[in-house]
Amino acid sequence: MATTATLHSHAPQGFIRKYIFSLDHKVIGLQYFFLALTAVWVGMFLSLLMRIHLVWPTASLPLVGEIKPEMYLSLLTMHGTIMVFFVLTTAPQGGFGNYVLPIQIGAPDMAFPVLNMLSFWTTFVGFVVILAAFFVSGGAPLHGWTGYPPLSAVQSAGPGEGLGADLWITSIAIFCAASLMGALNFITTTLDLRAKGMTLMRMPLTVWSWFITAILGLLAFGVLLSAGILLLMDRNLGTSFYVPLIVVNGQIMGHKGGSPLLWQHLFWFFGHPEVYIAILPGMGVTSQVLSTFSRKPIFGYKAMVYAMLSIGFLGFMVWGHHMFMSGMSPYSAFAFSLLTMCIGVPSAIKTFNWLGTMWKGRIRFYTPMLFAIGFVSLFVSGGLSGPFLAQPVLDIQLHDTYFVVGHFHLIMGVAAIFGIFAATYYWFPKMFGRMMNESWGKAHFWLTFIGTYAIFMPMHYLGMAGGTRRYSQYTEVAYLQRLMPIHTFMTYAAIITIASQFIFVINLFWSMFKGPKASDNPWESTTLEWTTATPPPHDNFGGRTPVVKHGPYEYGVPGAAKDFIMQTDPATTPAH
Amino acid sequence: MGFALLVIIWLITFGSAYFFIAKTWWLPVGASAAAHWIDGQFTLTYVLMGIVFFAAQLSLGYIVWKYRERPSSGPVEYSHGNTTLEVVWTILTAVLFIGLNLMGSSVWASQRFDPAQPGAVPVEVTGMQFAWYFRYPGLDGKYGATNATLMDPSAGGEAAVGLDPSDPAAKDDVVTGTMFLPVNREVDLSIRSVDVIHSFFVPSLRFKQDAVPGLNIHMHFTPNQIGDYEIACAELCGLGHYKMHGIVKVVSQEDFDRWLAAREAEKQ
Amino acid sequence: MATFIPSGPVTHEQLGHGGGVTEPPVRGGGDEGQGDEGSDYVGRLRRARLGVAVAIAAVVMIFVSLTSAYIVRQGLPTFDSPSSSYVRDWGEVSLPLALLIMNTAVLLISSVTMEGARRSITRQSALAPVTSIPGVSLGEERRFPWLGLTVVLGIGFLAGQFLAWSELRRRGFFIPTNPNSSFVYLFTGVHAVHLAGGVLALLWAGMTSLLDKPIESRRIVIDVTAWYWHFMALLWVYVFALLEFAR
Missing domain, CATH: 2.60.40.420 (Cupredoxins -  blue copper proteins)
Structure with missing residues (x-):
């Protein structure tokens, strides 16, 4: 807080103040971005090991040797946890939200820069702690990213359930604290630091999406934090919140009367909003990019805002749809199912409006646009398996099969990642002052788009046929053996897709230093970040305070001099 | 580029749908009394979602090709949306999703609301x-x-x-x-x-x-x-x-x- | 939908950051009276208050989830295989009531002194521009040490809670004794951690008064900590009531 006063003074000098413990939201945004980039490579490497093990179970791999079943489960646990928390939550919100939101609302920085820095470094510590789980005795936990007790609550339930599991929970608790700090900052910034004229209904949809995501995070992460504390107590202090009387390997554990379902309720009360925390910023970026590159105003701006608000609101009332087979009351399943179906409505509105935005536009196929179009396609494909899983009666067959894995990977995994890619290609010029290479970008898009469909679409077939998830091998059950060709296909697709990500990384780092210089507004976009210098000065607007006179997406206005009117352009009389 | 997108999106759509329609991998043979009802609800969901899937993906492919920027492109249609269309679309999807849900819930009720019959x-x-x-x-x-x-x-x-x-x-x-x-x-x-x-x-x-x-x-x-x-x-x-x-x-x-x-x- | 002219009154516009920019600040001039350098304090105070309100919402969610765990754990029976029936285990805890009532009183009094500290610093910061003019003196006002008293009472409450835990242990109730006692330690512990955060904020505010910081900065810290402190007092009354009456 104490530093708000220095906002308008000169940027801090010295490497440490400038790049390590920086208070500048732009530097912190980049720190988050590179943290997520590191995490995504770790997570992707783990998934590669998993895919290889599924098809060649006895293969001896470099670095890790032969993968045992328990190690496979550690890989999937760490893959899920790292991807959900340190990639899908960190990159879109911590990374791009931090970098772009203050500029897009015309603020010189976040409301609480010190808190912002603390939030990043707390996240960083969380990441180090979770990686440490690999190196302690017993290794990383094997209870999956959902960590259902008693498996996650009892040391003797499996390898990795010792110190590894404690580190896993601790890391998540640290991450929760960091996310709460971040959410607080985002909400306060959006409510209090908007420039003159930036009414709520003039905020770019990206700002809306970060704002709603922050509210979801604020309400959800506290619940996960409490759930984690209870789990830690069950593990280390002998309490019985989650663990009833159980007998593991013939040994009676010292617990009594706890409820394993209590964890599931608390976890999914966080877990379902978390899905939207991952995907909402992607929706915002897609809207922004589609409008910009179609040279058309967003179709149904208000409907988009209300759709995101209702998705956020409904997202808190559907957690039970993860628990249809858990032994929860079948009557509550009925209610959860109905509410879940209701979320389909705002999602359909968004899809419809994205198509409407491109309809009769003049589409320019720059790389960010390709990824935004890919996002829409994946959002549709991943979304439409939702109404299957939302029906408890179909979950009798589909729950905990690869159908679910395919569903959530398409929608909250790949679609969200496409949102991150679109954001990277779109804001890269602003962030680094240089352009990324378009040809490499397009190659990256095509390989990733086709590749991810090739990985995740077959999972639906696998799931319909009863292919259970979290199996390290499909060799023990006869009907599963017959499904192995699908696994083989997916593994090859995964290898190609993962290989093509090198194109992205090389393009990213090469362009950072060697790319052609970017102008202030290379995409002819309208929002505030494109009114300032590239890259933006320390206080974002070089001492100016922008005044907003237009809505965020004024493209193709009849009678205007150019085909876009920036938000700060002088108010002109309408032509019609 | 627009044409390439159209081709790829359509190919992915038809390719994915092929394995569903050909039932290359499908639900295993149902050997219980409930299988008939569950599979019926599955098929209904699958047909309805299939139609939406085709409609959305094919129009996405078509739109990006049709409205690509060309030298001959006219001005874009300056529009902030259409409230009537929006409302109609919302009602349609609400009816579809909630209707689908209600149809499935009777099967669920028969499976899970009542206890087993005497003599089981x-x-x-x-x-x-x-x-x-x-x-x-x-x-x-x-x-x-x-x-x-x-x-x-x-x-x-x-x-x-x-x-x-x-x-x-x-x-x-x-x-x-x-x-x-x-x-x-x-x-x-x-x-x-x-x-x-x-x-x-x-x-x-x-x-x-x-x-x-x-x-x-x-x-x-x-x-x-x-x-x-x-x-x-x-x-x-x-x-x-x-x-x-x-x-x-x-x-x-x-x-x-x-x-x-x-x-x-x-x-x- | 037309977006050329701001339609209707623009109610949400905010400014208030920065002096010497092209647009004069909309708010932040007047009643609190600060010079050019400090024209941002009103905005900062408003932001800090908003921030603490949001933080309180997050803390509320933590206690809401703990409460729901409390209710669920209390009400949910588990299957006991030797008797083939569902049994509840919850257990009794005899709370050291007298001690806890005393702690409650200490915390409530500290809330009053906290309010005193908040009002005192508000007054001081309003007078600051006048007293800072050389040669002007409003007389050496003997200030009541509201802040120090609050810190002492806050630490006293924490010590009291620690005594309560010792007393619980003396009576044979440890964390894993039964679910009821687990929750007693959990709720009081989580509340104590949050209150300790408030104590640290006050200590920091006290320290800034020793450093050469403008009074407005200290005022902001004390003001938002006061709101947080009142919330903590309220939260403790809730926790106490929950543990005593809903067991």
Whole structure:
């Protein structure tokens, strides 16, 4: 807080103040971005090991040797946890939200820069702690990213359930604290630091999406934090919140009367909003990019805002749809199912409006646009398996099969990642002052788009046929053996897709230093970040305070001099 | 570029749909009474979602090709949207999704709201790392008491579920590692777990229910085809999760009675 | 939908950061009276208050989830296989009531002194521009040490809670004794951690008064900590009531 006063003074000098413990939201945004980039490579490497093990179970791999079943489960646990928390939550919100939101609302920085820095470094510590789980005795936990007790609550339930599991929970608790700090900052910034004229209904949809995501995070992460504390107590202090009387390997554990379902309720009360925390910023970026590159105003701006608000609101009332087979009351399943179906409505509105935005536009196929179009396609494909899983009666067959894995990977995994890619290609010029290479970008898009469909679409077939998830091998059950060709296909697709990500990384780092210089507004976009210098000065607007006179997406206005009117352009009389 | 997108998006759409329509990999043959209803609801959902999938993906491909920027492109249509269209679309999707849900819920109600009919075959299913045990209450129709202090998984069978031999009701209880069921009779399941959460999943019988320690969950289903059906654990339960499987043998009533009598005889 | 002219009154516009920019600040001039350098304080105070309100919402969610766990754990029976029936285990805890009532009184009094500290610093910061003019003196006002008293009472409450835990242990109730006692330690512990955060904020505010920081900075810290402190007092009354009456 104490530093708000220095906002308008000169940027801090010295490497440490400038790049390590920086208070500048732009530097912190980049720190988050590179943290997520590191995490995504770790997570992707783990998934590669998993895919290889599924098809060649006895293969001896470099670095890790032969993968045992328990190690496979550690890989999937760490893959899920790292991807959900340190990639899908960190990159879109911590990374791009931090970098772009203050500029897009015309603020010189976040409301609480010190808190912002603390939030990043707390996240960083969380990441180090979770990686440490690999190196302690017993290794990383094997209870999956959902960590259902008693498996996650009892040391003797499996390898990795010792110190590894404690580190896993601790890391998540640290991450929760960091996310709460971040959410607080985002909400306060959006409510209090908007420039003159930036009414709520003039905020770019990206700002809306970060704002709603922050509210979801604020309400959800506290619940996960409490759930984690209870789990830690069950593990280390002998309490019985989650663990009833159980007998593991013939040994009676010292617990009594706890409820394993209590964890599931608390976890999914966080877990379902978390899905939207991952995907909402992607929706915002897609809207922004589609409008910009179609040279058309967003179709149904208000409907988009209300759709995101209702998705956020409904997202808190559907957690039970993860628990249809858990032994929860079948009557509550009925209610959860109905509410879940209701979320389909705002999602359909968004899809419809994205198509409407491109309809009769003049589409320019720059790389960010390709990824935004890919996002829409994946959002549709991943979304439409939702109404299957939302029906408890179909979950009798589909729950905990690869159908679910395919569903959530398409929608909250790949679609969200496409949102991150679109954001990277779109804001890269602003962030680094240089352009990324378009040809490499397009190659990256095509390989990733086709590749991810090739990985995740077959999972639906696998799931319909009863292919259970979290199996390290499909060799023990006869009907599963017959499904192995699908696994083989997916593994090859995964290898190609993962290989093509090198194109992205090389393009990213090469362009950072060697790319052609970017102008202030290379995409002819309208929002505030494109009114300032590239890259933006320390206080974002070089001492100016922008005044907003237009809505965020004024493209193709009849009678205007150019085909876009920036938000700060002088108010002109309408032509019609 | 617009044309390439159209081609690829359409190819992905048709390619993905091909394997659904050709039923290359499909739900396994349904061998229980509920299978007909569940598969019916599945097919209905699949047809409706398939139509939406085609409509959305094909129009996405078409729009990006049709409205690509060309030298000849005219000005874009300056529009902030159309409220009437928006409302119509919202109502349509709401009717579709909520209607679909209500249609499925009657099947769910028949499966889970009511208890098993009188006269159903009682079987207790116990999951433990990493095996399934099945207990039949015997002639007295009563399960004997079990006790955690008596559980010995390495011994298997009765000792594994901790059957208390001092309880008179336990005398005729039969514990097996393979589940035998008579065809066309309802089964009254009690599903339990002794250690972590497991899930009793028999794809061909369209049955799945988590086995949760601390709960004794009553469920029912009716197998209607003789045959052997595989059980696969469907909830991550530890390192042996992938090999925690078993067999349900659905046999004729006579074969079932004969089998049960033989097991009872072994106990004496 | 037309977006050329701001339609209707623009109610949400905010400014208030920065002096010497092209647009004069809309708010932040007047009543609190600060010089050019400090024209941002009103905006900062408003932001800090908003921030603490949002933080309180997050803390509320933590206690809401703990409460729901409390209710669920209390009400949910588990299957007991020897008797083939569902049994509840919850257990009794005899709370050291007298001690806890005393702690409650200490915390409530500290809330009053906290309010005193908040009002005192508000007054001081309003007078600051006048007193900072050389030669002007409003007389050496003997200030009541509201802040120090609050810190002492806050630490006293924490010590009292520690005594309560010792007393619980003396009576044979440890964390794993029964679910009820687990929750007693959990709720009081989580509340104590949050209150300790408030104490640290006050200590920091006290320290800034020793450093050469403008009074407005200290005022902001004390003001938002006061709101947080009142919330903590309220939260403790809730926790106490929950543990005593809903067991």
